[in-house]
Amino acid sequence: MAQQSNILKYKHLGIYTQNENVVYMHEDCHVCVSEGFEALTRIRVSNLNISIVASLNVINSDMLLPDEIGLSDSAAEKLNVSPNETLYVSHLEPIESLSHVRAKIYNQKLDYNAYKEIITDIVQGDYSNIHLSAFITACAGGRMDINEISDLTKAMIASGKQLNWNKEIVVDKHCIGGLPGNRTTPLIVAIVAAYGLTMPKTSSRAITSPAGTADTMEVLTNVTLSSEEIKNVVENEGGCIVWGGTAQLSPADDVLIKIEKALDIDSEGQLIASVLSKKAAAGSTHVIIDIPVGETAKVRSTEMAQQLKEHLETVGKAVGLKVKVVITDGTQPVGRGIGPTLEAIDILKVLKNEADAPKDLLERALFLAGELLELSGKVEKGKGYKTAQKVLQSGKAYKKFIAICKAQGRFSKPVLAPYKIEIRAENSGILERIDNRKIAKLAKLSGAPQSKSAGISLNVHLNDKIEKNQLLYTLYAESIGELNYAMDYKNNHNDIITII
16 A cells, blocks of 8 residues: 555544644654655545545654654544554645636636535545635635536535435525524424424534524534434424534535635625535425524625525525525524523523513514425415414424424423623613624623523613613623623623614
């Protein structure tokens, strides 16, 4: 497989680099010297069974001996390597698909085969973060036409596992995001599954927000399930609400999203491909997509939302999905809770039909569930909302939700964080504005989503008449240090909530 001179002994270093494959070698390593490897060179690392591509970091301390080699955690996992195992290193052969990336940089149109080659190499880990950044940037700024977006979506679907439920209708829902607390998904799954439809929901964890659906659901049940476990839950209960990361559905998407967030780039083409590839790979046939619009939401204008709606529905049709996009109000957070545990509390209040359940979360969930029921063709047009409301009020949705949680491994009641501070109004007036991004950041600084019970419980809404000293929100944290850290941000930003 390799020359004897290219053999090194593996040493575990315990270095986490997210998705990036990194290899570590001593500067006096005979392989480094003889092969002329320099820091950040892309090289191939192999054992007897598997090979990966990794970026080289050169060590000049005694962390490694000259005849040893270290790997980042993700690289070691991919190679399934054990301490002291023999590894082989070699120069990397040219990555052919990078020629397509270079073509895209110069604004050339790519076809399905080109996108398929790029996505295949991304999934195999052959692209460094620099290569990924180049690809994402080359596709941003409206540089992909509708045919390219369709081809990229198809390539991303083909790159991973595809679930098949052997059913004519499999429903799903996605929200473009940007609204703190907008945790309608678990409610919609419970309602439509209780009605009798199939809804295998794979959700994301938070990347830049205080909670993703998977983070919130993890408070209540297990969300890290294999494809086989997901199938069992759905076959038994008609629905699931799990983390999509272990299901290997459109795996290139998970890699690209991390780089997009680091670059703070939201490419419309890749956003569409990301959403629809996941839905198609999960075996969905009918999908409702919610686009909240507001000045501090992800989509800021109705014109932008309208264009996104048209593209989503067109590409959906091209990949065999029946997609309906709804444009909703994105001017303020939804519900009271912002953070996994606080959002879980809201979900249970709505499902239990409690008198103090947040009405905006209830109404939004019923509207979207109704739209999904109508889109499926199983409920007459115009009767979706009332049908969803009836299922919820009967207690069937709550019963179904608990059954799904138990099928996923457990049902646990949410517990609030031990430390809190109440934030009160400094003056009276009308609540004119809530900055979605800043209130989300405040919840994150309190520890969410890593600290599951940290976050914000919001007591007010836009246009409320506010009295001086009225409770606006309560900030929760799992330690005094995190609470103080969040308060420093709050004290330096007087425009999180604006009262005029």
